[in-house]
Amino acid sequence: MRRLVEIAKTGLTAILLHPLRSSVTFLALMAILTPYLTGIGLAKGIEQDAKSSLRAGGDLYVSGSQFGRNSSLPTTLVSRIRELDGVAEVVPRIVGRLVLGREHVEAVLVGIPDSRFPASVSCIAGRLPRAGGTNEFVVGTELARRLKLKVGALLPPFYRNPRGEHVSKTVGIFESDVSLWQSNLMFSTFETAEEIFDQEGMATDLVVHCQSGYVNNVSSAIRRMSVTSPKSGKVIRLMVTSREELNVLLAEGQFHREGIFNLHFLLVFVIGILVILITSGLGLPERRREIGILKATGWQTDEILLRSLVESFLLSVGGASASILTAFVWLKVFNGYWIAGVFIPGVARAPSFPVPFRLTPVPAMLAFVIALAITMSGSIWSSWRAAIVPPDEAMR
Amino acid sequence: MIQTKHLCKFYRGSDNEVRAVDDVSLTISAGRFAVLTGPSGSGKTTLLSLLGALSRPSSGSIVLEGRELNSCSDVQMARVRQNIGFVFQNFSLLPRLPVWENVTYPLIPRGILPVARFEIAHQVLRRLGIASKVENRPDQLSGGEQQRVAVARALASEPRILLADEPTSNLDRRAAAELIEIFQEIHATGVTLILSTHNSQLLDLATDIFELKQGKMICPREIGAPVRPKDC
Numbered sequence: 045m046r047r048l049v050e051i052a053k054t055g056l057t058a059i060l061l062h063p064l065r066s067s068v069t070f071l072a073l074m075a076i077l078t079p080y081l082t083g084i085g086l087a088k089g090i091e092q093d094a095k096s097s098l099r100a101g102g103d104l105y106v107s108g109s110q111f112g113r114n115s116s117l118p119t120t121l122v123s124r125i126r127e128l129d130g131v132a133e134v135v136p137r138i139v140g141r142l143v144l145g146r147e148h149v150e151a152v153l154v155g156i157p158d159s160r161f162p163a164s165v166s167c168i169a170g171r172l173p174r175a176g177g178t179n180e181f182v183v184g185t186e187l188a189r190r191l192k193l194k195v196g197a198l199l200p201p202f203y204r205n206p207r208g209e210h211v212s213k214t215v216g217i218f219e220s221d222v223s224l225w226q227s228n229l230m231f232s233t234f235e236t237a238e239e240i241f242d243q244e245g246m247a248t249d250l251v252v253h254c255q256s257g258y259v260n261n262v263s264s265a266i267r268r269m270s271v272t273s274p275k276s277g278k279v280i281r282l283m284v285t286s287r288e289e290l291n292v293l294l295a296e297g298q299f300h301r302e303g304i305f306n307l308h309f310l311l312v313f314v315i316g317i318l319v320i321l322i323t324s325g326l327g328l329p330e331r332r333r334e335i336g337i338l339k340a341t342g343w344q345t346d347e348i349l350l351r352s353l354v355e356s357f358l359l360s361v362g363g364a365s366a367s368i369l370t371a372f373v374w375l376k377v378f379n380g381y382w383i384a385g386v387f388i389p390g391v392a393r394a395p396s397f398p399v400p401f402r403l404t405p406v407p408a409m410l411a412f413v414i415a416l417a418i419t420m421s422g423s424i425w426s427s428w429r430a431a432i433v434p435p436d437e438a439m440r
Numbered sequence: 441m442i443q444t445k446h447l448c449k450f451y452r453g454s455d456n457e458v459r460a461v462d463d464v465s466l467t468i469s470a471g472r473f474a475v476l477t478g479p480s481g482s483g484k485t486t487l488l489s490l491l492g493a494l495s496r497p498s499s500g501s502i503v504l505e506g507r508e509l510n511s512c513s514d515v516q517m518a519r520v521r522q523n524i525g526f527v528f529q530n531f532s533l534l535p536r537l538p539v540w541e542n543v544t545y546p547l548i549p550r551g552i553l554p555v556a557r558f559e560i561a562h563q564v565l566r567r568l569g570i571a572s573k574v575e576n577r578p579d580q581l582s583g584g585e586q587q588r589v590a591v592a593r594a595l596a597s598e599p600r601i602l603l604a605d606e607p608t609s610n611l612d613r614r615a616a617a618e619l620i621e622i623f624q625e626i627h628a629t630g631v632t633l634i635l636s637t638h639n640s641q642l643l644d645l646a647t648d649i650f651e652l653k654q655g656k657m658i659c660p661r662e663i664g665a666p667v668r669p670k671d672c
Contacts, residue, residue, distance in 0.1 A: 047551030054548055061536045337532050340494055341546035341593065342522035344515055432514075434495040435521075439532060 051347050055354025062331060066359060069419060073363030074370060076312060076418070077411045079383065081371035084407040086380055086387045089400030093222045094294050100164055100222075102135070102251035103259050103287055106266055108280040110273070116246040117282075118274050125250065128265050130258025135160045136247035138237035142230070144199065145191050151183075153230045155237020162220070165231065170195035170216030173233045180236065182216035184226030189396040193217070210239070219397065226397035227388055245274060259286060313414065317421055328426060335430040336438030345431040352427035353420075360415035367415075368408050375401040442468040442491060442601070442632070447500035449486050449655075460486040462655035463500070468634060468648060470505075470600070473627050475643055476636040478652035484636035485529070485605050487652065491634060492603045493520045505600070522546070525594030525631075527604035531586045533578040533593075539565065540574045543592045564592040568622055584615025591622060601632045608639045620645070 059066045106125070108115040117136075125134045138155035158175045165172075165182070173180035183193055193199075199212040220226060238244050254262050263284045271280045285293075335348055374380065380399040385391045388399070430438045449461040461483045468474045476484045489495045490502060493509055496517075502509040504520060512520060533542045540561035547557055558574075565571045568588045570581075578586055587607060594602055607623070608616035620641050627633050627645075635642055643649060651658050 046553070047549060050548050050551050050553070054545075057537070057541075061534065333532075334534060337534065338545070339518065340492075340521065340526055340528075340532070342518055342597070343546070343549055344518040347549045434489075436489040436494040439528075 048350065051350050052354045054351045055358055058351055058355040059358060061334070065331070069359055069422060070363050070366070073359070073415050073418060074367050077364060077367035077415060078370045078374065079312075080414075081367055081403065081407055081411055082374045082380065082383050082401075083387065085371055085375055085401040085403045086384060086399060088402035088404055088407075089375075090224060090387060091294065092402050093224050093400040095291070096164075097222050097225075098287055098290055098294065100162060101287065103254040104252040104263055104266070105285045105290070106250040106252060107248065107283050107285070108271070109283050110278065110280055114248075115273070115280055116243055116248055117250060117280065118271065119245050119247050120274075121269070121271055122247075122250060124269065125252060125262075125266060128262055130255045130262050131252060132255050133253040135251040135253075136234060137249050137251055138234060138241060138243070138246075139248045140237065140241050142240075147190075149187070149190050149228075151187055151228050151230050153181075153232060153237055153240065155232050155234045155240075158233045161231060164221040165218045165225070166220070167216040168219050170214070172218075173215055173231065173236065175233060175235075178233075178236050178239060179210055179212040180215045180232060181212055182218045182231045183214055184229050184397065185217055185219060186227040186391060186396045187230065188214070188217045190392065206242070212236075223397050223400050224388060227391050227395065313418075317418055331426065332430040333439050335427060336435045336440075339431060339438060340435035345428075348427060348431040349424065352423050356416065356419040356423050359419045360412060363419070364408070364412040364415040367411055368403065372403060375399065375403075441470055441503075441505065442466075442634070443503045444491070445501045445503075447487070447490060447502060448498045449483075449490060449495070450498045459655045461490065461497070464652075464655075464657045465500075466650055466657065468632065470632050471627075471630050472632055472647045473623075473645055474632075474634045474648040474650065475646035476634065476650050476652060477638060477643060478658075481654075482652040483655040484652055486655075488526075488603050488605050488634065488636050492524050492526045493517050494526070522550075522597060523599055523601070525591075525597065525599035525602040527587070527590045527594050527602070527607050529605040529607075529609060531578070531590040531610075533586060533589060535578055538575050538577055539570075539581070539589050539592075542578065542589055543596050546593065546597055560596055561592070564595050565589075567595075567625075568592050569618075582615070584611050584618065587611055587615070587619060588622070591619070591626075595626065599631065601634065602626060604633070604635045604637075606636055606638075608637060608642065617641070 106117065108117045119136050122134045122136050125131055135156060138153070140153050142151045142153050143149070144151055158173060161172055167182060168185070170182065172182055181199070183191070188194070193214045195214060195216060197214045199214065218226070218231070232240070238246070252262065252266070263286060266282055266284050269282055271282060272278060273280055338348055374383070379395055380401065382393050384395045384399045385393060388395070443466070445465050447461055447464040448459070451458040451460055464487060476487060478484055490497055491504075493504070497510070507520065509517070509520065534545065537545070540558050543561040543564060544552070544557035547560065552560070562571055562574055565574055568591060570585055570588050573581060573585060578589065581589065587610065591604070591607070604623070608619055611619060616639065620639070623633060623635070623642070624645060637643070
């Protein structure tokens with residue numbers, strides 16, 4: 045045992061014996077693993093944010109469908125659903141896409157009754173829109189930065205309806221526990237959203253809060269309801285999605301996004317192995333000669349491989365640990381500079397809100413395994429090749 | 441005792457086969473001071489490598505202290521090498537390790553702790569007169585000192601056989617003379633010495649001289665014994 049420990053300790057010496065090779069391997073590992081860990085950390089953070097949103101949301105989400113496409117719902121449905129047994133509250137919502145400014149910045153407008161603004165939204169400047177105060181908005185910090193909006197700033201007429209062109213006013217800038225909301229979300233009262241999208245008496249969806257144990261009953265009752273469009277008189281089919289179903293959809297969506305990222309990463313990983321194989325050629329003759337010297341002085345092949353294995357292991361642990369630390373610094377200190385834009389649509393290189401992230405043990409372990417695989421492929425093979433030839437040949 | 445029979449080592453060149461060692465048979469008894477001599481390219485280094493179990497012959501046999509090397513596995517060959525000290529022509533030290541680590545690196549697989557290894561290194565280096573350099577790195581030493589470190593490494597495992605390839609060729613006259621004294625002292629302890637050299641002083645000290653030319657043995661000689669014409 046002591047023999048193995050003493051041989052293993054030479055693995056550390058081997059790292060110091062070849063500083064250039066060790067440094068290049070270490071940096072290559074960091075270059076490969078840090079973006080991976082940062083990306084996965086961001087994806088997990090976004091997932092956590094989305095789950096928080098769901099937890100803070102309703103038990104059921106009711107939307108309409110015509111010809112298999114989403115359609116808006118009449119707000120008269122709100123009172124009908126409220127009358128169902130087990131329904132605590134029904135909140136109509138308008139969620140729609142807007143394009144703002146000369147730069148055509150995409151934003152999402154959420155119109156909800158002023159009494160139902162999410163508790164997680166708090167204004168860092170100004171106030172929330174008030175009932176009766178039409179064309180008032182609060183915007184997220186990131187969106188405000190991109191559009192150069194301050195409290196009191198007027199948005200030039202960005203919509204017109206039969207009642208003419210409208211100028212809107214920024215009455216507040218918000219921050220949220222769900223930090224992603226700050227990137228492209230605007231809140232207004234339900235009435236303002238009705239005006240903007242010219243859909244009076246209509247909502248894009250209804251958020252239903254149920255009493256405990258009533259979710260399934262309420263869901264079934266809503267599905268059985270018959271609703272017609274007030275404009276066309278045609279039937280609107282109601283679709284009900286529960287919080288649990290959204291959780292599943294969220295996981296699938298997240299898995300898909302992570303899958304694409306992992307696929308890209310796989311390509312980088314393959315390139316990384318090639319790079320490491322090439323860089324492991326740095327000082328290869330010197331390393332080969334060194335192994336020849338060890339063999340000539342009585343070291344055995346398995347002892348040399350153990351030394352090389354420990355060297356790879358230490359480099360992997362070092363590279364993976366440094367990558368985890370760098371990923372954390374990238375996300376926490378540099379707020380996911382550049383990479384946040386890959387995961388959060390519409391976010392600038394330097395997001396002006398704290399990007400959500402979560403570094404979990406599984407990707408960290410995976411990073412270590414990847415690091416070990418890369419360093420092993422770079423060193424064990426070349427060590428083994430040098431160790432199996434006669435010492436005088438390796439030393440030549 | 442070391443004995444070779446019809447020992448051959450061939451290398452495949454670009455357009456022909458190079459016979460580095462060609463049909464060499466020799467016997468060196470324990471405790472002898474044997475010298476391999478001959479012009480450059482005559483096969484001295486290759487023969488030393490074969491005797492030191494650093495390479496395998498193309499044909500023929502080597503018996504080293506009763507063990508037939510041809511039948512040894514790689515692991516067994518490594519064990520044989522643990523009992524042979526080898527001093528390389530270009531020293532072959534590990535450049536970034538301190539002298540004491542260089543001297544005792546071969547002892548690591550034996551599980552000897554660093555403290556004990558340092559003590560061994562210190563003793564051997566004191567014997568060779570460079571104990572003060574124990575913490576230095578090879579590039580901080582002169583050629584003569586590096587050669588002594590190489591000798592110290594070969595001696596650290598207390599071998600019964602010491603092989604040295606042109607040990608004085610990279611040294612000035614004074615350093616060479618000092619090294620020759622060291623070899624004399626080592627030989628006096630009963631270690632079998634086999635050196636390849638052109639150095640006349642070492643030739644004078646030799647008990648056996650084997651002269652090679654183009655890989656062939658042209659004149660094995662036991663000092664004090666009559667030269668056998670049929671062997672030359």
